[in-house]
Amino acid sequence: MDKNLIFEIIEKIKGTKIEEVEFETEEGRIKIRQYVGPKKEVVSAPQQIVELKEESKPVSPAESQEKKTEKYHVIKSPLVGTFYRAPSPGAPPFVEEGDIVSKGQVLCIIEALKVMNEIESDINGRVVKILVENGQPVEFGQELFYIEPT
Structure with a gap:
């Protein structure tokens, strides 16, 4: 040849x-x-609604009746991998607690087998809680974000 x-x-x-x-x-x-770099995949996360109860110190019975139970939408990990809040080291995170997000907006990246999988919000809402630290391993179905629907 x-x-x-x-x-x-x-x-x-x-x-x-x-x-x-x-x-x-x-x-x-x-x-x-030819190696053309890591592939990016967009993966939709499983949906679930969770009730988050505010934890507080013991209070009087009158005050305890006023305690609210909020319902939040849960974004779970669709795969096993490493959780990243930003697109690259030193870059600002995709979202912070309190941010308003739109359906389809990237919330984080989960790296699995050198593939960067973008995890998107499946609802419009406000990020109430980020449950995983940057660079931490995550399991399939692990809760990542609580989002308050708007």
Whole structure:
């Protein structure tokens, strides 16, 4: 097989988003792979509503009746991986507690097998609580965010 042809193909795909080229001739079969960086996948998170009770010190019975139970939408991890609040080290986080988010807005990234999976909000609302620290491992189904629907 002509080496010049192989090198010419390599040069042609360099810098493109072509990941793999495969061809066959009478002389043999050639497969050329190019690393184009980590792939990003958008993964929707499972939905659940949870009641979050405010924890406080013991209070009088009159005050305890006023204690509110809020209902929040829960964003859970759709896969096992490492939780990241920002797109890169040193970058500002996607969201902070108290931020208003829209459906489809990226909340965090979970890295699994060198693939950066963007986790998006599936409702409009306000981020009430971020339950995981940056860089921490997460399990499938682990609660990540509480969002108050708006």
